Amino acid sequence: MSLDPTNAEEGHYLIQRLSDYNPWWEQGAGAAATDEFVSLRSDFYGLHKSIITDENHVFGIAGPDGIGKTDLLRQLISALIDPDFVEKFYRHPGFRDKAHEAVVPPEHILYIPLSATPLIQIQAPAQLRAAIDHFETHYCHSGSETTPSYIILDDLGAITPGNGRGQRVDWATTLADLVTDNSTRRFVLTAVSDSQLKPPLATADLTSTDADELATVSSMLPMKFTDFARFRFRELETTASDNRFSASKARAAFAEAVSTGNATQLANRLNTEVENAVVSGTDLRRELSNYLTIGGFVGLRLAAAGVLTGDQLAPVLRGRGELDINAVQQRALTAFRHMLRERGPELGAVEEPAGLERLCALVAAEHPSTSVQFTTLTDLFDIDRRTLRRKYFGVLSKLYALAPSPEYDNLRPRSVRVYLRDPGIANAFMNRDLNGVLGADADVEAALSKSVLFDHTVRLSYLLNDAHDPKRGVVKFWNGSVGEIDFIPKFNGRPVPMYWARQRNVSNLIDQRNQPGGFAALLEFLNSDASASERDSLDTARYETMTETDIRKRRDYVTNDYHGTLDGDEVYDGEPPFGVMLTTDHGDSTAPVTVHESDGAARPIVRIPQWVYLRLV
Missing domain, CATH: 3.40.50.300 (P-loop containing nucleotide triphosphate hydrolases)
Incomplete structure (x- = not known):
């Protein structure tokens, strides 16, 4: 035959x-x-x-x-x-x-x-x-x-x-x-x-x-915090929409505040949504700890096994349930590593796809929560800077696996922040005991929290920005003279500096504003003209050259109602409307989001507990 x-x-x-x-x-x-x-x-x-x-x-x-x-x-x-x-x-x-x-x-x-x-x-x-x-x-x-x-x-x-x-x-x-x-x-x-x-x-x-x-x-993308909470609390889906936290209304208020600079209106809307919520902030903070432990990839497998909903999760995490959580964790990691090896060459002509795994494993092991020198990474992997950016960072960004955060207002940056997008994968690489991840090492907890905040900030940028905005999905960090600002997303051309402050409140930080640190850097950014020289290119995105059609659409978009300015093929930022301080505490039970204006900052600072901020996406 x-x-x-x-x-x-x-x-x-x-x-x-x-x-x-x-x-x-x-x-x-x-x-x-x-x-x-x-x-x-x-x-x-x-x-x-x-x-x-x-x-x-x-x-x-x-x-x-x-x-x-x-x-x-x-x-x-x-x-x-x-x-x-x-x-x-x-x-x-x-x-x-x-x-x-x-x-x-x-x-x-x-x-x-x-x-x-x-x-x-x-x-x-x-x-x-x-x-x-x-x-x-x-x-x-x-x-x-x-x-x-x-x-x-x-x-x-x-x-x-x-x-x-x-x-x-x-x-x-x-x-x-x-x-x-x-x-x-x-x-x-x-x-x-x-x-x-x-x-x-x-x-x-x-x-x-x-x-x-x-x-x-x-x-x-991998399951975000709001979706994780949906599995944990069925009422988030079954309750009438008027009685639930509305992410769409919260995002609309955020976009409006960016445009007008009215931070008080934003705080009022967020507090109203929190007041409408059918699940308390205390319960959501607890589930955020679970999300930082499990993440989206492992969480999805637990949902498929029927143990994410109800009271079965806690025994599973403690190793007392019928499901072997370590086995689930490692299966998720095996699938993730397989994806990097199989899909990496398809997306970026990576000569050694195992290098993608090694970079992810390195970030999981060292859990950096501040910037890393480019030379440190290029020396470790024996590659040049162009390969690191275009092939390693470029491919991993396309796979939503790992993403770099470039340095703000620096045409030739010497450092970069690097985040694994999913905390469960970071824990799986290190085979961490999921029953005690957050209490064992403060540096690990900080790294996991920042990775989730970065991931959700990127998502927020995609949700709020026009599809042809050249700054869509761009979240940078700023290295000031007195410290670093963790996240600077841009919305319709305006940067919003965000500082992760853990459990410290704004009043105490303002009293200590002359001490070096991230909050001092936030004040420095708000009081400076750093945004005046920050620019993004029309013709590149995620280290790839855009098509002529996309470049034209980008140019058309930024020449209309846009807070940034266009100069040739580069788009400069507008001025920041306000700053944001993200905290890990509960905040006031009735009004957890507050606005602070003082002589220490030229623009308002909005304090948002991270369990509220993550619900915007």
């Missing part, structure tokens, strides 16, 4: 597996995963809302391996075919009605896991076309002229690596043709990084006369 190439070219490998991948074609809504989940991450609600309300035809989800993208897709499919899923998870009557209206017949869903077998990766564009034709001929035919169909392609990275001739699978052109052929098709794509989705989609012809763009890409 000879090899028959038509099996790939005509899509037989994929077509013969479609019924296994799509059990709802035969079982209907009974195949939905509605009863398998007790809580949903906020990523789901954002994606589902976009898919059923936006005009886009292509929705990309980018996120590292092991964070639940496939579970998110199963939830999405359930929401699209099962009215009971909508009733179970939607509390707001208005959008619940929209979600019910968006339910489609189960045979209008096509799910293809591209990494399931190498056979369906051969001649992938041809197989996809054949599979979609089979799907629409034999299944998706009832009301197809008006009812949308959803074609879900899970793990596009499985078909994007270059072949021996350095070419890449042109899936985006195939996708553009499929969108043009049938306007009722909606595509949902997943990949390990947005760099696998955005450039191909940007070059494909995915535009029409009705919209400038028909594709959007969102990032899905």
